[in-house]
Amino acid sequence: MRNGLAHDPIEEAIEGRPEAVGVVFVVPPAVSDDQLGCLAQIFTGQLGGLPWSILGTTFEIAGVVRTEVEIDDDGINSGFRAEGVGEATGGSMKNPVTGEDHHAAIVLETGFIWTRGDCGQGSFHVEAEGLTLDFTDSNWIYYDFDWTNQA
Numbered sequence: 001m002r003n004g005l006a007h008d009p010i011e012e013a014i015e016g017r018p019e020a021v022g023v024v025f026v027v028p029p030a031v032s033d034d035q036l037g038c039l040a041q042i043f044t045g046q047l048g049g050l051p052w053s054i055l056g057t058t059f060e061i062a063g064v065v066r067t068e069v070e071i072d073d074d075g076i077n078s079g080f081r082a083e084g085v086g087e088a089t090g091g092s093m094k095n096p097v098t099g100e101d102h103h104a105a106i107v108l109e110t111g112f113i114w115t116r117g118d119c120g121q122g123s124f125h126v127e128a129e130g131l132t133l134d135f136t137d138s139n140w141i142y143y144d145f146d147w148t149n150q151a
Contacts, residue, residue, distance in 0.1 A: 022062035024128045026082045029066045036064065050112045051147065063129030076120045076142045086133075090122030090140035106141070114143035 025043070027036060041047050045056025067083045079089035092101040104119040122140030126133050 022129075022131050023059045024062050024085075024131055025064045026069060026085055026126075026128065027064065027066055028069055031066070049147070054112070062131055065128045076118045076140070078142060079122075082126070085128045086124075086126030088122060088124040088126075090120050090142065092118075092120045114141075114145050117141040117143040 025036070025039065027039070031039075040061065043052055043056055044061070045053040065082070065085055067085055069083075070081045072079045076090060076092045079087065081087040092103060094100065095102045106117045106119060108115050108117075118141070120140040120142065121137050122135075123137060124133060124135045
């Protein structure tokens with residue numbers, strides 16, 4: 001019983017899974033336990049479908065943090081903030097001589113996560129449930145996706 005709940009949707013989602021890289025679910029406080037259980041089933045690949053049927057096997061859920069999440073959706077210049085957890089910001093690559101935006105993209109005919117990704121650089125710092133990730137001026141790919149699993 002990870003969070004003191006008699007019915008713990010996260011424990012049920014990871015029961016019997018091998019040890020893997022830890023991840024923390026960060027969700028707004030308004031997300032109900034039932035909704036969280038459904039999200040856990042999706043992200044751990046239990047419901048099948050790409051990309052989670054593959055990605056969901058590569059991590060273990062280390063915990064859940066309920067906090068407000070703010071998303072800035074502005075193309076390659078997007079980012080997010082999660083109160084008390086951290087933030088990420090991204091932008092286009094810059095021409096080292098002029099400092100102007102340098103636009104580059106990767107196009108994949110049959111990409112299973114995305115088929116077109118706009119390339120940039122970003123910084124990412126989060127800390128929760130004993131896990132810390134901190135990357136400065138790292139790879140940043142902005143992409144549209146459709147993971148509906150509908151034919």
